[in-house]
Amino acid sequence: MSQHEHRIIGTPRRRVDGRAKALGQTRFADDIVLPRMLHCKLLRSPHPHARIVRIDASRALARPGVHLVLTGRDLPIEYGILPVSQDEQALCLDKVRFVGDPVAAVIAREELIAFEALDDIVVEYEPLATISDPDEGLRVATPRIHEYGEEGNIHKRVAFAFGDTDAGFAEADHVFEDTFFYQGNTHLAIEQHASVAAVDPDGKLCIWSSTQTPHYLHRALAKVLAMSPAHIRVIATPNGGGFGGKSDPFNHEIVVSKAAIVLGRPVKICLTREEVFYCHRGRHPVLMRIKTGVKKDGSITAMHLQTLIDGGAYGSYGVASTFYTGALQTVTYRVPRYRFEGCRVFTNKPPCGPKRGHGTPQPRFGQEIQLDKIAEKLAIDPAELRLRIVESPNAVTANYMRLGTIGLAECIRRVVERSEWKTRYRRLPEGRGIGIACSSYLSGAGLPIYWNAMPHSGVQLKLDRGGGVTVFCGATEIGQGSDDVLVACIAQILGIDPFDVRAVTGDTDLTPVDLGSYSSRVTLMMGNAAIQAAERAREQLAAAVAPHLEIPPTRLVFAGGRVFDTEDPAAGISFREAVCLAEARFGTIGTVGSYTPPASPARYKGGGVGPSPTYSYSAAVVEVEVDPTTGWLTVPRVWIAHDIGRALNPTLVRGQVEGSVYMALGEALMEEQTFRRLPNKLSKALVHKFPSMLEYKSPTTLDMPEVFTDLIEDPDPRGPFGAKEVGQGPLLPIMPAVANAVYDAIGVRIDEVPITPEKIVKALDEKRAGRTPRYGPSAFPEIAWPEALRVPPPWEGGDGHAVNDPPRPRSAKKSKVIHT
């Protein structure tokens, strides 16, 4: 590898969109203003569960300045992000399922007029009994929130047995069984969702929207509006933060599109902060039971995980989330036999969905606390215990996840060293403590949401005679640095300045499909596609330049804006001249690249969730200080090491790590999306406890600890230049590390998040009373699990198939159809 090769990759650089953002000139969806634009507001249900008897919008329509009122009848076709959960309507037609479910839309000349006209709409509801939590949902079968699902209000139930766990527990020296609860929380992106839809001069629909998934919005719009996708253009504006909260196709996006078509004028909507809390799709509340068998040396003989998941009112990504609560328990430590059962229940609350870590932070929280308990019982240092059981690189796990490189041991060693773990753990004065935890995460979901054989990411390159390069890709910039990764990969291969590359992204008319900014997939998948496109362009240029310099193409180096002879660097031409030579020889220069993840060895039904080209790993040590009187908890310091494979732009990688630590501390200490019942005289509705930023607590500058970040670079051949994900993984170890540190500080276990002062005080009261010094759930309800799919692990002679795989239902086959 020549010294020129990595001048861009691996060097801390200003991100390509840094200037625009520092100038405040990045155009977010709500910054778009079009001539003759109208404004839309949604009327939302005040009832958590009710039948819609009648809607009368005549008074609203008569109000001066009101152009249109839409109701469920105008948009009856159901949609949803997953093929198996097409359970949403843009405006509720027959019934509402949570406080905040939209029933009508007013489109008016001004936002204020639309807002006031909402009061003119008369909706007659017939309230229905509500389901407030999964416990109630398991017990109460009617009324059903949805007419589909397993039975009653159970949305999805899954059960797997990977190997003989009974034998595993039998051969264990100790078996641990614990229950944990992870409260739900929300993304709280500072940008409120916004969309502008317009019919363009050619008569086609165009929508600008704060979406992380323009491709899936494109599909949903085509379905609900019954239009050809060729006549719909989705432009994903840069997102003012996403974190998973802008990954579903949303009702407001469909409503403004319909309104723009009906009226022939641009229509905008920008949600209020309160409405963003109703959009939600955030972290699922999960109750967990984890049973783990270990040998005296700490090696795990078997694990059995059960999860009970509060889904909220719609499917969203929930079926995937359910699988995700069980899919990644095996990819961090060696778990030779594994049993997993998961159950998602519908409740009359805003729908839960994917938030940073999607379904995996909850079981990770339980698993890492339980490991702390195991270490204590076995009298092994918790860091040492983890080092002993780290999975092997390139292993295939019990549930058939094929792993890549694993830098976890090095991550653990690094945080142990930097935090002076060995001299501080168990040795700090009462009230101060440190805790450790680890994690792993996908570098992109191995399967698309709609199963098909096409690439997950596509990139096109256009080379200009002036030496400029334009790169086109459907990937979406949500702040994570998607555009920067794209440009860096191209600039590196072609040896040009990133500033000479223009990125056109997230536009279904102009850019090839990239599935979206979710599942930590962009760097790996888009990066590999970009490298392929750029290498193809470089090949063409080399074929034209080599005869010109009278050397073989293999001797050419592309660097510093030049193409030159590696043996005689002075002999060369500018990149611009190289493009001209190539264009003269081959015609217009344009190349494409695409990326499809490798096939997974998991061949069983449900094995589509969890596989990834490779996985990232993180280890964290958190230090806490606890006031034993008030329970007040502060976090002064965090040490975190992340196995990034290779840091493409270390400045941005560090930002992702620290941003994850920040968001994780919010979840660990304060953030919670909770609900309460209004009193009888006020309709008994189940309402969001605090749909505002003031009361939904999130960490400020004053709460942020010092963070010592280490990037562990062990390039993974599956990643672009060896890179793995960083957007989600580093969030995962923080919550359990905080809980473990609290135990080190004051000797009480807080087995649920958020870890609030109130819970600490209660646990300390238990401790003083001589009872189990713990705060957390005590029981896991009885659930009628289906017969487990039995998939023998490779070491029990399995081949990735279930031995009792039931025939696939017809709908599963249908989901493979690209466009229905």
Added chain:
Amino acid sequence: MTLPIESKKSAHITLRLNGEAAETSFAPYKTLLEVLREDLGLMGTKHGCELGECGACAVLVDGEPMLSCLLLGLECEGRDVVTVEGLDHEGRLHPLQEAFADLGATQCGYCTPAFLLTAKALLDRDPDPSRDAIREALSGALCRCTGYLQIFEAVEAAVVKIAADKKVSR
């Protein structure tokens, strides 16, 4: 068609906006945030709640950071308002802007204008603030992307740059 009375642009103010004399007419109920974005076309000022909770809409009014969603446009008669559009000078970025762009202090960029302006107000009154003073000054704005640390570092880098620039110009 008659519009509701409150929608008429019956309010009128003159002010100093980003260093220049300006005047504008708007509906009297509008906040400064709305007047800036909707009537003056200055989209750099962002909103995250319109209730004074998130801090994203901060602008400088007479040099002090203020939440433009809590100020009426009418209250700004005769006052000096600086938005993010007033930070760069003749095409050159302010040292804070350079540092934010270079050092990872901006990720999605949505809260960035508010952080830049709040930091500028701090540096205008304290050219060499401690890390704690920076934390304190910026505590009214929320950022969900960065975890704040690279923002602190960018402010500190700008402090060094501004001091060096002053030395040169002396």
